[in-house]
Amino acid sequence: MVYIFVGIAGFFGAILRYSIGLALFDESKLFPFATLMINLLGSFLLAFLTTVVFKRFLIPAPLKTAIGTGFVGSFTTFSTLSVESVKLFQSHHLLLGFVYVLVSLLGGLGMSRLGFRVRKEEETG
Template sequence: MVYLYVGIAGFLGAILRYLIGISFFMNSSFPYATLSINLFGSFLLSWLTTNFFKRFSLSSSLKTAIGTGFVGSFTTFSTLSVETVELFESGRFLIGILYIFVSIAGGLLMSRLGFKVSMEEQQS
């Protein structure tokens, strides 16, 4: 049954990611959609795993569906990789390197922020 939950949540995460991409970042020459979605997803997964899942005592199937299915399909490393290669192929090496750095460092910072926010929520 967990496979069905992951599939449904994955469908929802992928659709949301697509809608955000076409709604806010359609004609951008920089991959803002992937960057912003991955940064938010880093925060979201950290916050969910350190606060939300514990606070509401969710089943392991539901945790897997939300974490792996929804957030996993909402964020994407493969698109980051392809977009970076496209930046390099178009001669935009500095932008590509900056994109990688901001994606990785920003993802770690957003995960840390999600953790800190959830710890503060638990204390109040």
């Protein structure tokens, strides 16, 4: 049954990702802002959900898996990050490629940390 929940949540995460990508994507722009924003938001969202929402509310384990793995997992995309990075490097935009990779990785870690900090601030505040 959990597979069905993951699939349904994954469907909605993928649709949301695609919709945001369409809204933010402009072929004339060289830098992949849409993927970067989606992945940074997803990093925060997963940390926030697992440390705040899933701790505060009694959510069944299959639903937690569906939301975390299905929805957030299909919303974010490491494969697109990889392909866009390689395209930047292949088109000799080395600086932009390195900036994209660094901001994606460090920004993702920072956004995850921010999601965890929300929980800590609630506990102390």
